[in-house]
Each structure stands twice: as C-alpha cells, then as structure tokens.
C-alpha cells in the first residue's frame with residue numbers, strides 16, 4: 193500500500209519504518225530539514241532500540257523515503273498518517289495547531305480517495321475538526337475519510353510494540369476506511385479480533401483513558417511508597433504482593449521519581465481540560481497529577497534532610513537524564529526537575545546518561561553548575577553523593593567498591609529502588625531509596 197506519514201518523530205518514524213518493513217511503500221514527511229537530511233543519509237535522529245538497523249534495511253530496499261515536501265510526499269498515497277506534535281497549550285488543552293495546520297495544507301492536495309489517519313494523541317472531537325478543515329480548504333468536493341488510530345507504543349520498546357501490538361484501535365464510521373485500515377494492520381496481528389473498530393470519539397477517548405490509567409497506577413504506588421516511608425514497610429515487597437493479584441497485574445506499579453516523558457504529563461493535563469470543558473469533575477485524575485508533582489520533589493527533599501539544608505557547594509553525581517531507560521527522550525524527565533531544584537540551591541551536578549546527554553546539553557548547556565562525564569564511574573569523581581534517576585541496565589549491578597572509592601562519602605539516593613537494602617547495608621552505604629527504610633542513617 194502507498195502510505196505517507198506526516199511528522200517523522202518518535203511515532204512517525206517508527207510507524208513509517210514498521211509499515212515499510214511489511215512491504216508498504218512509505219514516504220515520511222517532516223518540516224525539520226536537518227532531520228530529513230539525517231534520514232536521507234540512512235541515519236537515525238533519535239535513539240530507539242532496533243530502529244537504526246530496520247530503517248537501514250528498508251532504505252536499502254527502497255521501501256521508505258524522506259522529504260520535506262508535503263505535496264510530493266502525499267502524492268498518490270492511499271493512507272496519510274498525521275503523527276504530529278500535540279503539546280500542552282497554556283490552558284492545558286492539547287495544541288491542535290500542528291494537526292489542523294497540516295489538514296489545511298492537505299485540502300488542495302487531495303485528488304483521489306484517501307484515508308487520513310489521526311495517529312497523534314488528540315482530544316475527543318478532533319477527527320471531526322480535521323475532516324472539516326480539509327473539506328473547507330479543498331478547492332472542490334474531495335473524497336476522503338478521517339480515521340482516529342491512536343498509537344500505544346512505548347519509547348524504548350517502540351519497534352516491538354508496533355510490530356506486535358496488544359491491540360490496534362481504529363475509530364471510524366466509514367466501512368471503506370475500515371477495510372483500508374484493516375488491510376494495513378492485518379500483517380501485524382495474529383489475532384484479527386485485536387483490531388478493534390469503534391467510533392472516532394471512542395478511539396480518541398481510549399488513548400487518553402489508557403494513559404490516564406497508567407499515570408494513575410504510578411501515582412497510586414508513589415502514594416503507597418510515601419506511606420511505606422512513614423511506616424516500616426518496603427514498597428517493593430508491597431508491590432510484589434499487590435501486583436501478583438491477577439486482577440491487578442504488576443505493570444506500572446513501580447514507585448519512583450514520578451512519571452515524565454512526552455505523553456503522560458500532557459495527556460493527563462489535556463484529559464482534565466476536556467473533562468472541565470464537558471462539565472465533569474475528574475477528581476481522581478487531579479490527584480494523580482498533584483501526587484506526581486510532589487513526587488518529582490520527593491528525592492530532593494530527602495537530600496535536603498540528609499544534609500540538614502547545608503547544600504551550598506555540594507556536588508551530586510547523577511546517573512540518568514532520560515525520563516526512563518532505553519530512550520534519549522528527556523521531555524518532562526524528573527532529572528530536569530532535579531537539576532533545577534539542586535542547582536538553584538547551589539549544588540553542582542555532574543551527570544551521565546548513556547543516550548540523553550546531548551539533549552540535556554542543548555537545553556541547559558549554559559548552566560555553570562551542570563557538567564557531564566563520559567561514563568558512569570567518571571561522573572562520581574569528587575561528588576558528595578550519587579543520585580540515580582533513570583533505571584538504565586548498566587546501573588543495575590555496578591562495581592560498588594569503585595563507587596565508594598570515587599565518592600567523597602558512601603552515599604546513594606536511588607529514585608528507582610535498584611539495590612537490595614541488606615546488601616547496601618553490608619557494603620557500608622548510606623542508601624536512601626523510595627518507599628523503603630533508609631540504610632545507614
């Protein structure tokens with residue numbers, strides 16, 4: 193099938209590459225010239241495991257190409273995916289200007305039946321707006337459908353998630369569009385009943401409901417972690433006990449530094465805004481959001497407490513800047529909050545992340561209290577303590593003797609609960625984690 197993907201970011205590039213891998217003829221379009229130049233050279237502008245090699249293969253086999261020219265990119269496409277940003281607006285709603293801007297440009301370009309697909313996360317009612325915008329911008333009556341097909345991939349696992357999805361949601365009232373979408377996704381599904389058809393509005397709400405549910409699980413467990421800290425419980429034990437209930441399951445139950453990333457914070461905010469606009473008081477989601485705001489400050493409060501507020505001149509080594517492991521994405525990362533809190537209190541930060549340092553340098557390169565190191569041990573040299581923010585696999589079993597030798601004091605603040613409390617005690621560390629008794633103090 194001939195497919196165009198407008199917006200070649202995390203979602204668009206993964207979508208385009210995976211569709212090409214199934215034999216489709218894909219053109220990815222982006223306004224970012226630098227990104228398109230990188231892609232045309234066969235390189236990948238983002239870090240996503242498995243993407244670089246799959247992309248190279250499909251470029252070599254001429255199944256995927258890249259352009260900045262929308263008209264050229266959508267020419268004779270049977271399906272046009274919109275994988276454009278929907279960032280948070282000032283009032284908390286999802287900013288639809290990217291989507292509606294492209295919809296307006298598409299109007300005059302459509303000259304045959306085409307399915308336009310909202311792949312971005314968009315508020316209920318958006319597919320209607322996209323349809324109206326395209327129709328209004330077209331010179332004559334044009335034949336097209338707009339489908340809502342939200343994306344559920346997880347950064348760090350995106351290729352696998354797209355290739356082997358739990359389910360594919362297709363929101364459409366058009367049988368013709370449904371058949372096109374079904375044909376496109378069938379090669380990815382062993383069980384066709386997992387291609388779920390529903391109305392456009394239900395599909396739009398489904399995406400927000402899924403993200404809000406996951407964010408709520410995280411906040412819930414962070415609240416339980418705070419309760420554990422006030423008692424003698426260990427949240428990891430509680431998590432195991434609760435998560436092994438089949439009705440509950442164990443995913444998204446890890447206590448930590450608070451959720452971040454490009455989706456949960458903005459999607460929770462946007463769903464709250466939609467709810468308010470529709471006159472519904474979504475109080476459980478308000479709590480999810482406020483618990484998360486507090487959690488992003490939690491570990492820094494523990495640092496202040498440990499040092500009795502004498503923070504000026506201290507140095508923290510930071511392991512991890514990405515909002516989670518296996519991505520270079522730093523959007524809304526708890527590490528950014530920590531950097532802001534610590535450096536404004538006079539603490540110097542030495543940071544290391546296997547993939548995300550370039551992105552943080554772009555953002556905070558001129559912060560004099562922030563420096564970067566080449567590896568996870570170099571970053572420790574001369575620091576007063578180590579703080580772990582991201583759960584990269586290389587941090588799971590480090591050389592604790594090397595850590596002790598490099599730090600001024602054997603002190604670790606761990607927002608990911610990576611290490612065993614008993615072992616840290618044996619090793620002589622002061623070890624402060626989330627929702628578990630502190631070791632050594």
Ligand code: NAD
Pocket residue numbers: 198199200201202203204221222223224227275276277278290293294311312313314343344345346347454455
């Ligand atoms: P992104 O910022 O990584 O990519 C968006 C791309 O669109 C950028 O490359 C940008 O240059 C391009 N773009 C902007 N305006 C354009 C225009 N007029 N024409 C062509 N290209 C244009 O964003 P993303 O993370 O891929 O997210 C896209 C959407 O998918 C969002 O709605 C997001 O909420 C949703 N989503 C993201 C994820 C994720 O894990 N990142 C998962 C599911 C859903």
